[in-house]
Amino acid sequence: MEEIIQVDNLTKVFNKSLTAVDHVSFSVKEGEIFGFLGPNGAGKTTTINMLITVLKPTSGTATVCGHSIQKDANGVRNSIGVVPQEYTADEDLTGMENILLCADLYGIPRSESKKRAQELLELVELTKFADKRVQTYSGGMRRRLELACGLINRPRVLFLDEPTLGLDVQTRAATWSYIKRLKEQYNMTIFMTTHYLEEADNLCDRIAIIDHGKIIKLDSPDALKESIDGDILTVTTKEDDNDVSGLISKVPKVKEVKKQNSTYRVKVEKGEETAPLILNALMKNGVTITKLSLSKPTLDEVYLEYTGKTIREEEGTDMFRQRITLRRARH
Amino acid sequence: MTQENHNAKSMFHGFWALTNRDLKKWYKEPILLFMSIIQPVLWMGLFGRAMNIGAIFTNNNVPPEIANQLMIQTFGVGDYFSFMAVGMLSFVIVFTAMFSGMSIVWDRRLGFLNKALSTPVARGAIIMSKVLSAVVRSLIQAGIVIVLAWLLGMQFSSSFTVLHLLGTFAALFLMCLGLASLFIAIAIRSTRWETQMAVVNLLNLPLIFTSNALFPSNFMPDWLQTISRINPITYGTDAARQLLILSTIDTSKLIMDFAFLGGFALVFATAGIILSWKYLSK
Numbered sequence: 001m002e003e004i005i006q007v008d009n010l011t012k013v014f015n016k017s018l019t020a021v022d023h024v025s026f027s028v029k030e031g032e033i034f035g036f037l038g039p040n041g042a043g044k045t046t047t048i049n050m051l052i053t054v055l056k057p058t059s060g061t062a063t064v065c066g067h068s069i070q071k072d073a074n075g076v077r078n079s080i081g082v083v084p085q086e087y088t089a090d091e092d093l094t095g096m097e098n099i100l101l102c103a104d105l106y107g108i109p110r111s112e113s114k115k116r117a118q119e120l121l122e123l124v125e126l127t128k129f130a131d132k133r134v135q136t137y138s139g140g141m142r143r144r145l146e147l148a149c150g151l152i153n154r155p156r157v158l159f160l161d162e163p164t165l166g167l168d169v170q171t172r173a174a175t176w177s178y179i180k181r182l183k184e185q186y187n188m189t190i191f192m193t194t195h196y197l198e199e200a201d202n203l204c205d206r207i208a209i210i211d212h213g214k215i216i217k218l219d220s221p222d223a224l225k226e227s228i229d230g231d232i233l234t235v236t237t238k239e240d241d242n243d244v245s246g247l248i249s250k251v252p253k254v255k256e257v258k259k260q261n262s263t264y265r266v267k268v269e270k271g272e273e274t275a276p277l278i279l280n281a282l283m284k285n286g287v288t289i290t291k292l293s294l295s296k297p298t299l300d301e302v303y304l305e306y307t308g309k310t311i312r313e314e315e316g317t318d319m320f321r322q323r324i325t326l327r328r329a330r331h
Numbered sequence: 332m333t334q335e336n337h338n339a340k341s342m343f344h345g346f347w348a349l350t351n352r353d354l355k356k357w358y359k360e361p362i363l364l365f366m367s368i369i370q371p372v373l374w375m376g377l378f379g380r381a382m383n384i385g386a387i388f389t390n391n392n393v394p395p396e397i398a399n400q401l402m403i404q405t406f407g408v409g410d411y412f413s414f415m416a417v418g419m420l421s422f423v424i425v426f427t428a429m430f431s432g433m434s435i436v437w438d439r440r441l442g443f444l445n446k447a448l449s450t451p452v453a454r455g456a457i458i459m460s461k462v463l464s465a466v467v468r469s470l471i472q473a474g475i476v477i478v479l480a481w482l483l484g485m486q487f488s489s490s491f492t493v494l495h496l497l498g499t500f501a502a503l504f505l506m507c508l509g510l511a512s513l514f515i516a517i518a519i520r521s522t523r524w525e526t527q528m529a530v531v532n533l534l535n536l537p538l539i540f541t542s543n544a545l546f547p548s549n550f551m552p553d554w555l556q557t558i559s560r561i562n563p564i565t566y567g568t569d570a571a572r573q574l575l576i577l578s579t580i581d582t583s584k585l586i587m588d589f590a591f592l593g594g595f596a597l598v599f600a601t602a603g604i605i606l607s608w609k610y611l612s613k
Contacts (some may be wrong), residue, residue, distance in 0.1 A: 001524060049445065052449040053448070053612075054445050054449050054612055055450045056612060056613060074451045077449060077450055077451040078451050079566075080449070082449040084442050084445060084446055085442070086441060086442030087441075087442075088441065088442045088443045088445075088446040090352060090356070090443070091355045092355070092359055092360070093352070093356070094439070101348055101349075101352055102446075102450070103346075103451040104344055104345055104348030104349075105345045105348060105349075105447060105450035105451075106345075106450055106452075107342075107344050107345060107451065107452075109344075146504060149446075153450075182368065278441060
C-alpha cells in the first residue's frame with residue numbers, strides 16, 4: 001500500500017520552552033484508519049494542527065498526499081478534510097448555510113456545492129434539519145454536521161480530532177457508524193486522535209500511543225495487546241500491612257508483581273493455569289484472599305504498561321474551549 | 332480557465348463567503364443594529380441638546396447677529412447640534428471598527444479560525460473579510476445616524492446635494508477601512524477577548540476627544556492640537572462636516588482630508604494583510 005502521510009522528525013516548540021511534539025516520525029498508509037492515542041496535552045492536537053497546515057513546525061518535515069506541509073500548504077489543504085475537536089459551525093446560521101460556507105472556502109462553485117451539500121446532509125441524516133439554525137441542534141447532530149463540512153471537498157485524507165469528545169455512549173456509537181459509512185462511500189484514509197481506548201481498539205487499523213510529545217509505541221491494536229506478553233491477575237488480600245509480593249513472585253510463570261495497598265497486579269503467562277498455583281501458595285501461608293480477577297490484556301493494560309498511568313484528564317489545555325464544546329454537546 | 336484565473340476567482344469566492352457570514356450574523360439579529368444606533372442617538376439627544384452653546388450668548392445679552400457670527404466662527408455653523416451630530420458619524424464608525432477586532436478573537440477561541448486556516452482560502456481574505464464586514468456595517472449605521480440626526484434637527488448646508496452625500500460616505504469608508512484594519516491587526520494573535528475589550532475601553536473616548544468630533548480642534552491647547560492632527564477621526568469628521576453642513580467648502584482642506592484618509596486606509600489595510608500572512612498561524 002502507498003504511504004499517504006509521511007512524517008519525519010516533526011517537532012513543535014511553543015514559546016521556545018514547551019516542547020509539545022518531540023521529533024515524531026511515522027507514516028500512514030492509504031486507506032487505513034490511523035489513531036493517535038494519548039492523554040490530554042500529549043501532543044495529539046498539535047501534531048494534527050501541523051499536518052493540516054494550521055501550525056508551522058519548529059523543525060522536521062511531513063508530506064500529506066505527496067505535498068509538503070511547509071512548501072505546498074495549499075496542495076495539502078486541497079486534498080484533506082478536517083473535523084476539529086470543537087464545534088465550529090456557526091450557531092446563528094443554518095446547517096445548509098454552514099456547509100455552503102465551507103464549500104466556498106474551498107472555492108467550489110455554487111452549482112456543484114449545493115449538490116454535494118444535499119448528498120452529504122442525506123448521508124448524515126440531517127436533511128430534515130438543513131434549514132434550521134445550528135443553535136437548535138443536539139451534540140450528535142452538530143458532530144454530524146462537522147463531519148459533513150469536513151467532506152465537502154471530497155478529501156483523500158480526513159483528519160478527525162477527538163471526534164466523539166463530550167458525546168454520550170449511544171451518540172458516540174452512532175457517530176462512529178456515520179464515520180464508517182462515509183469512509184466506505186468515499187474511500188478515504190482517516191487520521192484520528194482519541195483518548196477513548198475502546199474507540200481506538202474497535203476502529204483503528206494501527207495505533208500510535210503518544211505521551212509527552214513522543215510516540216511510545218506504534219502497532220495494530222492486536223499486536224499491541226500481544227506485546228504485553230501475558231495475562232493480568234488482580235488479587236486483593238485481607239491483610240493490607242503484610243506484603244506478600246515475595247510469595248507471589250516465587251510462583252513459576254509469574255513475570256511481574258505490582259502492589260497497590262492490599263491489591264496486587266500480577267502479570268503472568270497462561271493465566272488460567274497459573275492463577276490456581278498462586279492461590280495455593282497464598283493460602284498455604286495463611287493469607288486470606290478477598291477478591292480475585294483474571295483479565296486478558298486490553299488496550300487499557302497496554303496503555304498502563306507504556307505510559308505508566310491510566311488515561312488521565314489533564315489540566316492546562318484550553319479549558320474554556322473544552323467547556324464550550326462540552327456545553328454545546330450537552331445541548 | 333487558466334490556473335491563475337481560477338485562483339483569483341476562488342480567492343474572491345472565499346473572501347465574499349466570509350464577509351457574508353459576518354454580515355448574516357448581524358442582520359439576523361436586529362437587536363445588534365438597534366444597540367449600535369441607540370448610543371449615538373443618546374449622545375445627540377442628551378449631550379447635543381444639553382450643550383446648548385448658543386444660549387451662552389443669548390442669556391448674556393449678546394446681540395443675536397454677533398452671537399450668530401461667534402458661533403459660525405467657532406463651529407462653522409450657527410448651531411452646535413448640527414456640529415456634533417456629524418461628529419456622531421465618526422463616533423459610530425469608531426465603535427464598529429473597534430469591536431470588529433473582537434470577532435476574530437471569538438473565531439480563534441471557538442475553533443472556527445483553525446478550521447478556516449485548514450482550507451485553501453487566502454490568509455489575507457480571512458482578515459479583509461472582517462474589515463469589509465465592519466465597513467459595510469458601519470456605513471449602514473452611519474446612514475441611519477444621518478437620517479436620525481436630520482429628524483432631530485440637524486441643518487444640511489444650502490448647497491447640499493446627493494454628490495455631497497456620496498463624498499461623505501467615501502470619506503467615512505476610508506476612515507473605517509483604516510480603523511478596522513488597525514484594530515483587527517491588534518487582535519490577530521490574541522486569544523483573550525478580555526484583552527481586546529480593555530483595548531477598546533481604553534481607546535474609544537480618547538480617540539473621540541482628541542479629534543474635532545465634539546469640539547473644534549483649533550481651540551484646543553497646542554499639545555492636544557498636535558494629537559488631533561494625527562488622529563484620522565479629525566480628517567473624517569472634517570470632510571463629512573464640510574460636505575454635509577458647512578455653507579462654504581474649503582477645497583484645499585477637503586483634498587487634504589481625503590489624502591490623509593486615503594493614506595491611512597492604504598497603510599493599515601496593507602499592514603493587516605501582511606500581518607495575516609505572517610501571524611495568523613502560529
